[in-house]
Every structure is written in structure tokens, then in C-alpha cells.
Amino acid sequence: MDRFIDIPVCRIRYRLSGSGPVLLLIHGYLESLDIWDDFAASLEPDYTVLQIDLPGHGQSLCKLESIGMDLMADCVSAVLSELSFNKVFFVGHSMGGYVGLAFAERYPDLLTGLCLFHSTPNADTAEKYSSRMGDIEAIRNGAKCDIVYLSIPRLFAESNMDRMDDRLDWLLGIALATSDEGIIGALNGMAQRPDRNAILDSTAFPSFLLMGRYDNLIPMSVVDSLVQKHNKTRVEVLNNSGHLGFIEERDQAITAIRSFLTQVLSCD
Numbered sequence: 293m294d295r296f297i298d299i300p301v302c303r304i305r306y307r308l309s310g311s312g313p314v315l316l317l318i319h320g321y322l323e324s325l326d327i328w329d330d331f332a333a334s335l336e337p338d339y340t341v342l343q344i345d346l347p348g349h350g351q352s353l354c355k356l357e358s359i360g361m362d363l364m365a366d367c368v369s370a371v372l373s374e375l376s377f378n379k380v381f382f383v384g385h386s387m388g389g390y391v392g393l394a395f396a397e398r399y400p401d402l403l404t405g406l407c408l409f410h411s412t413p414n415a416d417t418a419e420k421y422s423s424r425m426g427d428i429e430a431i432r433n434g435a436k437c438d439i440v441y442l443s444i445p446r447l448f449a450e451s452n453m454d455r456m457d458d459r460l461d462w463l464l465g466i467a468l469a470t471s472d473e474g475i476i477g478a479l480n481g482m483a484q485r486p487d488r489n490a491i492l493d494s495t496a497f498p499s500f501l502l503m504g505r506y507d508n509l510i511p512m513s514v515v516d517s518l519v520q521k522h523n524k525t526r527v528e529v530l531n532n533s534g535h536l537g538f539i540e541e542r543d544q545a546i547t548a549i550r551s552f553l554t555q556v557l558s559c560d
Contacts, residue, residue: 305351307343310336320386322467324350348474359477365395383407393488405556407500415487440467449506449534504533
């Protein structure tokens with residue numbers, strides 16, 4: 293069942309299912325909470341699964357020019373407070389991982405663990421920052437469709453494209469439904485986020501990187517550098533995935549997350 297919470301500057305949609313320890317699933321840029329429905333169906337027999345639309349995405353409203361990762365983390369915290377949840381395991385896809393890191397910085401006592409799913413703690417490179425600013429200008433000039441049709445197909449590994457036509461159309465629909473204001477706000481927020489590598493080494497809770505071998509956005513060279521930098525962080529690579537392992541290798545991704553959850557919860 294979908295529910296809403298009104299907080300200052302935002303109206304947030306969330307979806308709750310299942311029972312057991314709380315598993316929080318946070319989507320990425322140009323996505324919505326609906327991307328997790330297949331995941332939730334598999335996990336809800338053992339976990340309370342909470343899906344949230346980040347502000348400016350899905351049905352969560354926010355008109356700010358810049359929707360920072362800290363603000364998004366505060367919105368997540370507001371939903372947890374509404375539900376009286378005091379401990380969650382956070383899975384963040386792509387931009388959702390950036391939100392997870394901001395959440396870990398601001399609300400570490402609420403976390404049992406953090407999974408960055410096709411996401412990193414790195415700040416934007418100069419090239420990526422410039423690309424985001426270019427996308428903002430394009431959106432303001434009415435080119436949202438161009439941005440969406442260029443961006444979404446690149447999320448899949450090239451080898452998976454032939455079998456993903458229905459999923460591609462579905463994701464395109466979600467992205468096209470995202471408001472111009474929401475896209476611009478998220479782009480500004482991502483561009484302004486700081487490097488948060490220190491979070492992975494300084495927190496008491498365990499962390500997990502779940503990556504795709506053929507990710508067009510996060511090459512394996514970046515993954516390898518993170519492995520070298522964060523020896524306390526567990527890392528697994530989905531060998532036939534791009535940036536959408538929850539679709540491209542759904543069963544393998546669920547197995548990996550279940551395994552990490554078992555490890556985390558056995559240590560509590």
C-alpha cells in the first residue's frame with residue numbers, strides 16, 4: 293500500500309510490505325520506488341521492506357532548485373520516524389547510494405548496514421560535473437526526452453539489451469514521468485555532493501558494495517580502486533550486469549543481499 297508523508301518543502305511517497313527486520317530500498321536517478329517491486333516480493337517473507345520515492349522522483353514532490361543528498365537523507369529519516377523504525381538496513385541504487393552515505397553521516401545510529409548498489413562514495417569528477425550541468429541546461433531547453441533516451445539504455449550491459457526490451461520500455465516510462473524540476477534538483481544535488489569515502493571506514497556498521505562487471509557508469513577500474521581503499525567493506529561483482537543488477541541478474545543480486553543481511557543480523 294502506498295502512503296504519503298508531508299514534511300517541509302517535500303511530500304514523500306513510500307510503500308511498506310512484509311515483516312521482520314527492516315530493509316530499506318532506495319532508488320536512483322530517473323527512477324522511482326517501483327523499480328524494487330520484484331525485489332520486495334522476494335524479500336518480504338523474511339523482512340519488512342520499505343520503498344521510498346526520493347524527493348522530485350516518482351510521486352514525491354519537491355520544487356527546490358537543488359535537492360541535495362542531505363535533504364534526501366532527511367526525507368528518508370522523516371519516513372522512518374513516521375513509522376517508528378529505529379534500525380534499518382539501507383540498500384541504495386546509484387543516486388540512492390549517495391543518499392545512503394549522507395544518511396550514514398547524519399544518522400549512523402539508525403543503520404544496521406549499508407549496501408551501495410552500483411554506487412560509490414566518490415564525488416563527481418570535473419568531467420561528470422560538467423556533464424550534469426549540460427544536462428540541466430538541456431532540460432531547461434525542453435530536451436528531457438533526449439536526456440532520457442540517451443541515459444536509460446546505457447544502464448544495461450550491452451550484452452543484455454536484446455533480452456531487456458520490455459524492461460527498457462518500463463524504465464523509460466518511469467524516467468519520462470519524472471518532472472523537469474525533479475531532474476534538475478537531483479542533478480544539482482549530485483553535482484554538489486562531497487566525497488564520502490571516509491564514511492565507509494569510520495562507521496561501526498558493516499558496508500557492502502554490489503557492482504556490475506559491465507557497468508557503463510562505474511568501470512571495474514573504479515571498483516578495483518575502492519576494493520584497495522576499503523578493506524573492511526565487502527565487495528561482490530555481478531558478472532553479467534551493467535548498472536541494473538536488480539533487473540539484469542535479479543536472483544544473483546537477491547542472493548548477495550540476503551547473504552550480507554544474514555552476516556549483518558548474526559552480528560547484532
